[in-house]
Amino acid sequence: MYSGAISAFGVGVKVAGFKNSKARLLSEGQKEIWRRLDESIEADARYIWVHAASLGEFEQGRPIIEKIRKERPEYKILLTFFSPSGYEVRKNYSGADCVCYLPFDTPGRVRRFIDKVNPEIAIFVKYEFWRNYLHELWRRQIPVYLISAVFRPDQFFFKRRSAWYGYWLKWYTRIFVQDERSRQLLHSIRVDSVDVCGDTRFDRVSDIRAARKPIPLIERFAGTPGKNKVMMAGSSWPEDERIYAEWFDRHPEIKLVIAPHEFDKERLDTLVSLFKNGAVLMSEAQKDEALLDGKQVLVIDCFGLLSSAYAYCNVAYVGGGFGAGLHNINEAAVYDVPVFYGPNNEKFIEAGEMASSGGGIPIASKEDFERMADILFYNDRERETRGRNAGDYIRAKIGATDKIFDIIFPS
Known part of the structure; x- marks a missing residue:
């Protein structure tokens, strides 16, 4: 059979x-x-x-x-x-x-x-x-x-x-x-x-962290470390964007880098049009870096950069937790940043353990994300403490x- x-x-x-x-x-x-x-x-x-x-x-x-x-x-x-x-x-x-x-x-x-x-x-x-x-x-x-x-x-x-x-x-x-x-x-x-x-x-x-190479375009977009604040949304699905997009529309001073899980033309067109404060594809910005100016959102439309791109963020969001299953939260946490993720994470031991450490931030709704985003992006001590907890968890494993x-x- x-x-x-x-x-x-x-x-x-x-x-x-x-x-x-x-x-x-x-x-x-x-x-x-x-x-x-x-x-x-x-x-x-x-x-x-x-x-x-x-x-x-x-x-x-x-x-x-x-x-x-x-x-x-x-x-x-x-x-x-x-x-x-x-x-x-x-x-x-x-x-x-x-x-x-x-x-x-x-x-x-x-x-x-x-x-x-x-x-x-x-x-x-x-x-x-x-x-x-x-x-x-x-x-x-x-x-x-x-x-x-x-x-x-x-x-x-x-x-x-x-x-x-x-x-x-x-x-x-x-x-x-x-x-x-x-x-x-x-x-x-x-x-x-x-x-x-x-x-x-x-x-x-x-x-990966030890061998990572700089990504100049993301570095330029992210701006001066410690001055600008950036969230990296890795392996993002439409279900994830429905959680965080409106908060970024209301907070144009916070930048966002998105690495969508899939990036066919229809998906990318929809994603770029979603954000009212301006978004640009990385492939387009590579041809003309001036396209980065004045944009709040950068969309990575190629493979191979995500694990190094997390180095440029203050807070990470790892997708899949509102759909089929959570993607890799470890590759974000290794950079000593707090990590958001959705509720479909019960198959991943690290999701529960990282939450217990304080470095992982499981959320079940848009309201959960917005409440914690208000804290993390505007309370430096809270964000940095949770980030250290995330990194310490990785190093212990x-x-x-x-x-x-x-x-x-x-x-």
């Missing part, structure tokens, strides 16, 4: 591709897998296979990939993605020897893929539970690890009617979880090859990558 459902999903992707651009990218990417593997995989090389569903999971897996590159250069790395939003952004990632989509999880494709790559080790990131891949790796006695995982009581592994899914977890050689609650949940279904190591995203955002690496590769 599972394999039949996966096959049906593949057919559905092809059909959806006639109208949906993401489905089309996935369908076309699936066709390219075997050619890319034929061109890139060396028969006599030793491979570690790392799989990340999308871009966020890639950022969690990246510290492990880069530590393997540095400490175990005898291995080559294959990186796979399931989602176009990960693959299309990172298909040229230089830290891997080959990057491709993950073939759909049907028995024939699974055997063909593993025969071709013949990995010595497989590493899955956070929420990757592909039944046929796990079973085939287990059957061939290839070590397979799950890193930065989080488990919750509402997942199907822990429900009576679907508890048989829990057997899949026994095929992992070891599971590295973020917290003790996850370990206890796994213990309740007799999965005990588990270590509490934390979340590798904290290591990643720390590395660093170290998961080394713990995981030392267990996978014991000295």
Whole structure:
């Protein structure tokens, strides 16, 4: 039944591709897998296979990939993605020897893929539970690890009617979880090859801050540090803009930088027209910096700048919490700024912990945002204290990558 459902999903992707651009990218990417593997995989090389569903999971897996590159250069790395939003952004990632989509999880494709790559080790990131891949790796006695995982009581592994899914977890050689609650949940279904190591995203955002490069255009827009005040809205959705836009219309002295989660032309046109005190696209300002003059809002309409752009703000807002799910609040907090985020954050341990520290500011409405924005932008001591709390929280969580690496590769 599972394999039949996966096959049906593949057919559905092809059909959806006639109208949906993401489905089309996935369908076309699936066709390219075997050619890319034929061109890139060396028969006599030793491979570690790392799989990340999308871009966020890639950022969690990246510290492990880069530590393997540095400490175990005898291995080559294959990186796979399931989602176009990960693959299309990172298909040229230089830290891997080959990057491709993950073939759909049907028995024939699974055997063909593993025969071709013949990995010595497989590493899955956070929420990757592909039944046929796990079973085939287990059957061939290839070590397979799950890193930065989080488990919750509402997942199907822990429900009576679907508890048989829990057997899949026994095929992992070891599971590295973020917290003790996850370990206890796994213990309740007799999965005990588990270590509490934390979340590798904290290591990643720390590395990003250390290696960040200046962004002159944003620096010019933001103005003199300490004089002008700026909010950075990262991974913003329309639902998020409905929360904060009106407050900025009433406070033209506070600047706003927005990195929308998606930026097709219609989305960008709507976003620019939303703010009455003037907004400009970064791509346009790069051609003529004078367009920045007199504008309250700068919209970043390209990939790759968000994690460094947070360095220019006094307060951050991370999107997704009023929709499908919260984006990465750690990459903002690492710059010692307080972070707003919406209520759909229960799947993210850091959201609750950062709120408890005082550095995270969960909100449930426009009124919540406006009340706290009035405080943070006009009370320097409150803003700076909450910002330090956010940064201290991040620094206290660093170290998961080394713990995981030392267990996978014991000295």
